Amino acid sequence: MDPSSKWVIPTVLLCLFGFIKELRPVESFLTPFLLSKNLTEDETVNEIYPYWTYSFTASLIPVFILTDLVRYKPFIIIEGLALVGSGMVMIFGSTVGLMKFMQCLYGVATAADIGYFAYLYAVVPTERYQAVSSYTRASYLAGRFSAAALGQLLITFDVINYAGLNIFGTVCVSIATIISITLPRAKKSLFFHSQFTNEEDLSEDPNVQDNEKEDNKEEHNNSSNGDILPASHDQESNPEVVNSQTPSESSILELSCFGEDSSQHAAHQSEPSSRFKFLSVFRQLWSEFRTCYSDWRLLQWSIWWSVASCGYYQIGNYIQNLWDAVYLKQEETPDELWYGGVEAAATLTGAASAFFIMFAKANWDHYGELLMGIISLVDGCLIAIMGFTTNIWIAYSFYIIFTATFHMLITIATFQIAKVLTVERYALVFGWNTFVALVLESLLTLIVVDSHVLNSPADLQFIIYGVYFGILGGAFLVKAFYVLGKITSQNRNG
Numbered sequence: 001m002d003p004s005s006k007w008v009i010p011t012v013l014l015c016l017f018g019f020i021k022e023l024r025p026v027e028s029f030l031t032p033f034l035l036s037k038n039l040t041e042d043e044t045v046n047e048i049y050p051y052w053t054y055s056f057t058a059s060l061i062p063v064f065i066l067t068d069l070v071r072y073k074p075f076i077i078i079e080g081l082a083l084v085g086s087g088m089v090m091i092f093g094s095t096v097g098l099m100k101f102m103q104c105l106y107g108v109a110t111a112a113d114i115g116y117f118a119y120l121y122a123v124v125p126t127e128r129y130q131a132v133s134s135y136t137r138a139s140y141l142a143g144r145f146s147a148a149a150l151g152q153l154l155i156t157f158d159v160i161n162y163a164g165l166n167i168f169g170t171v172c173v174s175i176a177t178i179i180s181i182t183l184p185r186a187k188k189s190l191f192f193h194s195q196f197t198n199e200e201d202l203s204e205d206p207n208v209q210d211n212e213k214e215d216n217k218e219e220h221n222n223s224s225n226g227d228i229l230p231a232s233h234d235q236e237s238n239p240e241v242v243n244s245q246t247p248s249e250s251s252i253l254e255l256s257c258f259g260e261d262s263s264q265h266a267a268h269q270s271e272p273s274s275r276f277k278f279l280s281v282f283r284q285l286w287s288e289f290r291t292c293y294s295d296w297r298l299l300q301w302s303i304w305w306s307v308a309s310c311g312y313y314q315i316g317n318y319i320q321n322l323w324d325a326v327y328l329k330q331e332e333t334p335d336e337l338w339y340g341g342v343e344a345a346a347t348l349t350g351a352a353s354a355f356f357i358m359f360a361k362a363n364w365d366h367y368g369e370l371l372m373g374i375i376s377l378v379d380g381c382l383i384a385i386m387g388f389t390t391n392i393w394i395a396y397s398f399y400i401i402f403t404a405t406f407h408m409l410i411t412i413a414t415f416q417i418a419k420v421l422t423v424e425r426y427a428l429v430f431g432w433n434t435f436v437a438l439v440l441e442s443l444l445t446l447i448v449v450d451s452h453v454l455n456s457p458a459d460l461q462f463i464i465y466g467v468y469f470g471i472l473g474g475a476f477l478v479k480a481f482y483v484l485g486k487i488t489s490q491n492r493n494g
Helices: 006-019 025-035 041-050 049-068 074-092 096-123 126-156 161-181 197-206 208-225 231-235 237-245 247-256 271-293 298-331 341-361 365-389 392-419 421-451 458-493
Strands: none
Touching: 006 096, 006 126, 006 161, 025 041, 025 126, 025 161, 025 208, 025 298, 025 341, 041 049, 041 096, 041 298, 049 074, 049 096, 049 298, 049 421, 074 161, 096 126, 096 208, 096 421, 126 161, 126 341, 271 298, 271 421, 298 365, 298 392, 298 421, 298 458, 341 392, 365 392, 365 458, 392 421, 421 458
């Protein structure tokens, strides 16, 4: 195969994995499914669901570090196995303890999703990054949409019950796990193996072969004349050094500090030096962390990103319980649940809003905070109304609107953060932002949801989440008005 096309196979396999692993239609009906196992609403809301948040938060940092150390593929497989495990527990288990264990497995799988999104950056050329990012995200969203829509159709036409949806999803993630095993192993990673060069790939590249022959010939002539080659020449004649010093990978080099050594140096490598390399990576990560977050623009956008993501995770985790609470307020048993259809519509509108906002021509440095403040306030009102309403269609509609606006705003925030970063720093910054979001969510879950503290029912939770988004929107509105007032004053004086 042409070396320039080697990225195609892993891209296709990973996108196929991403699509199939999301075909879990029972997730759109998870609360009704658990209630069908004779579990109570309070047990699902206040005892079982919090364990996903706790597990996800506890797993994220070790997974973030280890997935880079083992070069991604093992954690893609682990994600598949954890999803299979959670599905199997739901098939054979029915107690609160087993359902807590199921949520822990799902939290590990969610954390391991880092490997899915990071793997391709280690196996495709730099110029393909934007394209493969779109492919993986599209596959992920297409799988989620298909699962929700399929689940709704199967339930509406009474083809299978909730248990059947779970079995179908477990089979799909089993197939996805098999696909993950066939993925080629990455030869490098962003931090610990950033200087690794695949010698086999180099040997297959005719240009590299020709350059090596010419360099070896020149080196032989110089050495035969008794000349000593300068260090700069040695770097030019060594493809590994050239590849590790290209501008596009300079930030990776700063993070890794030490990469795979040459065979001559590797012969002298010892265990203490390996430990030193490991510690050096962490020192460089800390240095990069301080450098990134010393940028005030990146810091303020990251604050919104983390705080808003926390609220979004929390709402997505408990929305089915809210819908159940609305039905209880109506004091009637619904003829049909539309949870899958609403999730499919929310996924579709969210993807569309994230896509079309890219074409908006606006100075987000000046007006982004204003937009985020206004929409966060509106979202807060929508969420609070969802907590008060007794109309299920209002609860359905407002959830779809909230999902669409969130994805639009998170896309703007991601743009604003990414534009001040090199590609190699994406994992560090967005990984940390996600961790902050999960820590906040764990605290919110512990205080508001957990049965040992406030033990709030779903409708009261959403009123609290509405206030949460209202505070977030108000803070950004104050900042936006301050900035706009400052700009207006400067223009008048100018």
